[in-house]
Amino acid sequence: MSNPYSDQPSNPYGMPPQGYYPPPNVPNYLVQSILVTLFCCLPFGIVAIVFASQVNGKLQAGDVQGAMQASKQAKMWCTISLAGWLVFLVLYIGLIVLGTLAGGMN
Numbered sequence: 001m002s003n004p005y006s007d008q009p010s011n012p013y014g015m016p017p018q019g020y021y022p023p024p025n026v027p028n029y030l031v032q033s034i035l036v037t038l039f040c041c042l043p044f045g046i047v048a049i050v051f052a053s054q055v056n057g058k059l060q061a062g063d064v065q066g067a068m069q070a071s072k073q074a075k076m077w078c079t080i081s082l083a084g085w086l087v088f089l090v091l092y093i094g095l096i097v098l099g100t101l102a103g104g105m106n
Contacts, residue, residue: 026067028055029074036078040085048077 030052037045051074058067 024064026055026059026064026071027075028052028071029078030055032078033074036081036085041081041088044077044081044084048074048081051077 029048033045033048033052037049051070054070055067055074058064058070
């Protein structure tokens, strides 16, 4: 039984053709990028979103190496955004404590 619209015979079992390898599972970090953009550091989060949005397109184009690189960059910028927020939070709390201590000395 063959497909009249194709030169190759149809596959009655729904299996992928020989030589077909599914693309690897490369995480895109899009959800994490959006969350750090909303809650942590806007500029770094936007950069993370840009890299995260490139991952799926590169996988569909067959550029697995480029998708892995974009995924790595998205993860890095998510981490930088989160770390920047944590540094800001520690400094902010430290200034509040110092202000409270300085105000209590008068």
